[in-house]
Amino acid sequence: MDRSSLLQLIQEQQLDPExxxxxxxxxxxxxxxxxxxxxxxxxxxxLVALAQSNERGQVCYQELVDLISSKxxxxxxxxxxxxxxxxxxxxxxxxxxxxxxxxFVRYVAYEILPREVDRHWYFYxxxxxxxxxxxxxxxxxQIIVFLCYGARLNKWVxxxxxxxxxKSPLVYHPGHRARAWRFLTYMFMHVGLEQLGFNALLQLMIxxxxxxxxxxxxxxxxxxxxxxxxxxxxxxxxxxxxVVGGSGGVYALCSAHLANVVMNWAGMRCPxxxxxxxxxxxxxxxxxGRAVWLRFSPPLPASGPQPSFMAHLAGxxxxxxxxxxxxxxxEERLRDQCGWWVVLLAYGTFLLFAIFWNIFAYDxxxxxxxxPP
Numbered sequence: 001m002d003r004s005s006l007l008q009l010i011q012e013q014q015l016d017p018e019x020x021x022x023x024x025x026x027x028x029x030x031x032x033x034x035x036x037x038x039x040x041x042x043x044x045x046x047l048v049a050l051a052q053s054n055e056r057g058q059v060c061y062q063e064l065v066d067l068i069s070s071k072x073x074x075x076x077x078x079x080x081x082x083x084x085x086x087x088x089x090x091x092x093x094x095x096x097x098x099x100x101x102x103x104f105v106r107y108v109a110y111e112i113l114p115r116e117v118d119r120h121w122y123f124y125x126x127x128x129x130x131x132x133x134x135x136x137x138x139x140x141x142q143i144i145v146f147l148c149y150g151a152r153l154n155k156w157v158x159x160x161x162x163x164x165x166x167k168s169p170l171v172y173h174p175g176h177r178a179r180a181w182r183f184l185t186y187m188f189m190h191v192g193l194e195q196l197g198f199n200a201l202l203q204l205m206i207x208x209x210x211x212x213x214x215x216x217x218x219x220x221x222x223x224x225x226x227x228x229x230x231x232x233x234x235x236x237x238x239x240x241x242x243v244v245g246g247s248g249g250v251y252a253l254c255s256a257h258l259a260n261v262v263m264n265w266a267g268m269r270c271p272x273x274x275x276x277x278x279x280x281x282x283x284x285x286x287x288x289g290r291a292v293w294l295r296f297s298p299p300l301p302a303s304g305p306q307p308s309f310m311a312h313l314a315g316x317x318x319x320x321x322x323x324x325x326x327x328x329x330x331e332e333r334l335r336d337q338c339g340w341w342v343v344l345l346a347y348g349t350f351l352l353f354a355i356f357w358n359i360f361a362y363d364x365x366x367x368x369x370x371x372p373p
Contacts, residue, residue: 101128108209112257114264118330122213134220135207138187139200142246145170145188146196157192160244160307161300165189166373172231172243175372177358183231184224187246191294191307198287199250207253210327218326218334219253225347226252226318230311232354239367241295241308247287251315254284256323263324288312304370322347 098106105126109119153162160166166173172186190196211219230248234241258280261268270276291309298306322343326334334340362369 105212108212110269112209112213112327113330114260114267116267121331126212130216132208132211132216134216134223135203135211138223138246138249139203139207142188142190142196142200146190146193149189150193157194158294158300160191160242160294161298161302163303163373166242166304172234173372174235174239174242174362174367174369177235177362183235184227186231186243187227187249189244190246191244194290195245195247195287198283199246202250202254203246206257207250210253210257214326214330222252222256222318222323222326223249225322226250226315227311229314229318229347229350232351232358233314234308234310236354236357236361237310238295238308239362239365240369241305241310243311244307245311247291248311248315248318251284251312252319252323254280255316255319256327257319259320259324260327263328284312304373318347 106123109122113119113122149159149165149168150156153159153164155162165171168189169179170182170185170189172182176182190199207219207223226249227246228248229252231243234243258277261270261273261277265273288309291307291312294306295309325337325339325343329337329340361367
């Protein structure tokens with residue numbers, strides 16, 4: 001039901017004859033049952049919770065429209081939270097007779113969302129179309145590129161030590177900074193099977209559920225922001241080093257999710273969350289340690305500097321700042337939040353600084369970069 005049809009129905013039924021801007025919850029619920037309107041059970045529960053937050057048991061007209069339109073503002077969520085009755089009296093874990101896919105949706109809801117009201121909202125309004133295509137497509141493309149270069153170089157581990165690897169048009173190399181696409185396309189190249197396996201596993205285990213809950217646009221923005229910040233940070237802090245791998249985007253997703261779990265620790269219902277948190281931090285730290293080791297103590301003779309580890313750290317910073325803002329704004333408009341604009345301003349300032357740095361700093365500082373392959 002859209003806004004115009006809802007307004008017409010309210011006017012026809014004279015639910016707000018005095019034009020007060022408020023509608024009785026019982027009156028609207030009766031209207032839904034009489035006309036058999038297609039309204040999710042979770043939305044009816046939220047309607048009652050909204051009414052409980054009002055002294056007269058009424059619902060603001062705008063909040064009602066937002067509820068029907070599946071839009072929720074910060075004031076909407078505060079009204080739900082302030083309701084006098086607990087909205088979710090029975091948890092989704094007790095939902096009987098679910099199919100395989102619905103059980104997976106329930107699992108995703110408990111893995112990603114910290115509040116029962118959000119889990120109910122997501123569970124009842126989730127649709128399988130469109131599927132989470134972004135993370136799956138990126139992972140598939142990375143695997144295909146790795147297989148192509150592995151077969152071409154006849155090398156599957158530590159590919160960066162092969163003299164032909166750095167000649168790829170996808171790799172970021174400081175000598176090719178003018179080719180701007182390399183600041184993003186390096187995410188399709190990987191040091192070897194070990195890095196690809198680690199990134200692909202996290203992208204599928206964390207990225208896909210995040211995309212299912214928060215949508216393609218938000219998660220793709222977060223992932224690509226981490227990738228771009230990774231290469232730009234390397235160009236500033238490790239000026240002689242190339243970059244390969246999607247670790248900037250992966251660490252943006254993982255850091256945002258872990259930070260969201262920590263900040264909503266009591267509300268998260270995922271099993272063994274402490275053990276999984278520790279394992280995730282150990283694995284991420286080990287991957288950074290491996291990257292540092294390969295950068296400064298290469299195990300094989302190399303023709304130039306090995307890929308930098310700074311992209312991992314830059315991705316983590318993007319995740320804790322931009323990513324946490326996104327994950328804490330489930331079903332809310334980001335443009336209505338002051339914190340989102342602060343994050344965008346900070347990220348935009350960083351981008352401008354990095355662009356000017358790449359244009360002028362290398363010549364002004366006399367940086368001795370390795371010749372481009």
